[in-house]
Amino acid sequence: MRALIFAVRSLVRQPGRTALGIIGIAAVGALLFDMLLLSRGLVVSFRDLLDSVGFDVRVTATDSPLPGGIRLTDATGAAAQIARLPGVAEAVPMRTATGEVWQTGRPVIGLMLTGMDPGARRPWTLITGADLGPSLAPPDLVVNQSLMDEVGGALGSEVTLRTGCDSSRAALAPRTFRIVGIAQFPFDDEAQRTAVMTRTALREACGDDKDEADMLMVASSGGAGAAVAAIRAARPDLVPVTNEQIVARMQTQGFTYFRQISAVLSTITLLFGFLLITVLLTVSVNQRLAEIAALRALGFSRGRAAADVLLQGAMLVGAGGILALPLGFALSLWLDQILKAMPGIPASMHFFVFEPRALVLHAALLVTTALLASAYPMWLVARLPIATTLRNEVVG
Amino acid sequence: MEPLIEARSLGKVFPMGGGPVHALRDISVQIAAGEYLTIRGPSGCGKSTLLHILGCVDTPSSGTLRFDGRDVSALPDHARSDLRLRSIGFVFQRFFLLPMLTAAENVDVPQAEAGVSRADRKRRTAELLDYVGLGHRAGHRPSQLSGGEAQRVAIARALANRPRLLLADEPTGELDRANGEHIAELLDRVQADGTTVVVVTHDAALAERAGRRLVMRDGLIEREEHAR
């Protein structure tokens, strides 16, 4: 009889206990799997989001990664200069502002505004209608679905918009825009209302004559690293960062909480799994001491008897670990749904993202746990004094 | 003719809280191949300890033990395991059959451990179950067998790898008279078929069936009796 079948029979012998053990490992494993998905989920998701925009380098005036700080001056000139650099395919200035849609007899609708110069790439995906054109009478506006629903108009309709630009010092007069298209903006959250217009239109709406931009969106042609080096050499006053660098920065700052909770809960779940397996196997071994001693008397070696315990541990963890995957996947959907309710999280971003390395790590951690957890009961079996155990059993 | 077992001046001391306990004191015994030997004595006289040492599940504190001419008193654990697996069979008072396996699977286990091929195991298992009169109970679990039947399966298991020596520790201790008689007859048959049999027992009737009987007291062989 093969060792594997022997171990299976030993486990099946106590079906209730084995089932509980497997369910316990599955629950613990599901949580562990989710924590592994969470540990890098935001990073992977955020990187995918950045990459999906089509630009792999962002140039700002300061090392602040988000718009809203000090703006780049002479943005058009800077963009043209950077676009000419080797390794740069395109550089597009982008400016942000806040805005309000004013409609007679209806509440004011707040929104995020982006002004972007025309370029081959655009960080939004047009769903319906037309993209921005050069028209300034009235200027074109592309909005997201959420804003369109709120405004309630149709494509081609006009809206009155008042912009809030940081450099503006006075209440600005509302201006009329024409909604020409509906687009999906990758960084929008569920409730966010977003609109985009040309940077010229935004400048006019802001009532200033400064050629400023919050950042230049740069698409490299020979890798982001080379483009960043070229930009640094040409414009040492500017701060170019790659998507990878932004992700790395977010990893050490913005996503820290989730990485920490992932690390803490992973440790706790592994400890829990370790205890569960150790207790199950140790009690099982203690209840079968006489039987194990008899097998040893019949010629089973120490290694064979200990291997049986290890196999049982491995099978408990293996079955529980496999069951943990669909369970963990379902649980991750639930947890992701909960966390995505957090304000400011883009709708297309996820906290729990599957990566093959998470699966490998999950398996490796469970195998290690099984090995460690089996160590004590294996030691008990290996050190079992055959004659004394048999004698005690008879006396008992 | 060289004896199968040759024990010289065996001693066994158990360190206990209240001072060392001398379970065996200077025991010397020779057992010839094919012999039937029983060991009797009051509880605690050291007969099971002697059986365990003869069966290489325990090591003596002093003295030497030779099995088939080879000194086995100081063998490493793995070598003793291998010796037990291939040359010694054990029968216990409480059977110790594996409850999750059928009668046939219980007999199969030591053969599989010894690396016997599946076909040979199957043939040998069927042969042994027929030998102990339980061919029709091959697929039954120990919980579905009577005490006597379970002990017969245990004997079949002990004989699985054709051991040269069969050791039985109170094999009828948990059985009624009728079942005890069946087991005694079976042991007679095993010995008659060429296997050396050593039985530790309180049962005088069982002890009387052996060619040679050792009576122990306080860790010593008090006397030796031979069948008339």
Place this chain on the structure above:
Amino acid sequence: MIGRRAAIAALCAAVAALSSVASSAPSPAPDILVSRQLLESQQLQVGDVVSLSSDTSGANPRSFRIAGQYEPTPDPMRLGAVRLEVRMHLPDVVGLTAQSDPLDAESVDAINVVLANDDEARATVRRLMTAVPGTLAERTGNDERRAAPFVVLERFHLAIAIVTVIASSVFLLALMLMLVEERRATVGMLRLIGFRRSRILQHVLAEGVVIAITGALFGVVLSVVLEGGINRFFQWRYDTALVFVHITPGVALRSVTVAVPLGVAAIFASSWSLLRGEGISLTRR
């Protein structure tokens, strides 16, 4: 407090351009407060005079005297961010950041208003929005948007707690099953000598309650003991005064309230199979 977001961002960004000027003589430089993290990272001391600029190139710097250090208000959403911050008087911020536009000196990002009567907040917001078009007025107290991340995190923690409780229950049930299995022969013997099932059940439940209460209390004590260690570790790790774990009497009570019935239920469930069996069958090996 009235501040300028852009200016503060600039100040944070200009840390690289910040330089310390040793000065033993009394300085006319205006006072600023510096965050502990900034003070430590730049090896500054209270009393030092530093130059600050809102320009990334360090142009047009102004001198300030560090009047003291402060601990930034802990913010869980900025965990891991190094809080390099400076607080200064409004005219100093304006002076540091104002450019050629004459309106610069007249502009602020926000005006914080303290109302004499809190109940009038909603009405005041409405009045302000109507009276000054283009102004956004909002309540700061009980701001749902600010609380939203914590509400979400609380829900997340609750979900994790539910999964943990399920896993713990399974573990507990397995343990109790093994414990009861050990008692198989004892229960059989008690049944054989005439104990009623209900009597044995009383014993089992009483034992379960004692074990569950002891376990739950031990858990509370353990978490209280670990509380300090966990807080100290993470406060050190993230250089923050944020409290990460806080075991309140309410939390302890909730834990005990969940754990004790679970423990009792587990021992009851695991005992059921034994109590249903006949005495003689339980004593069999």
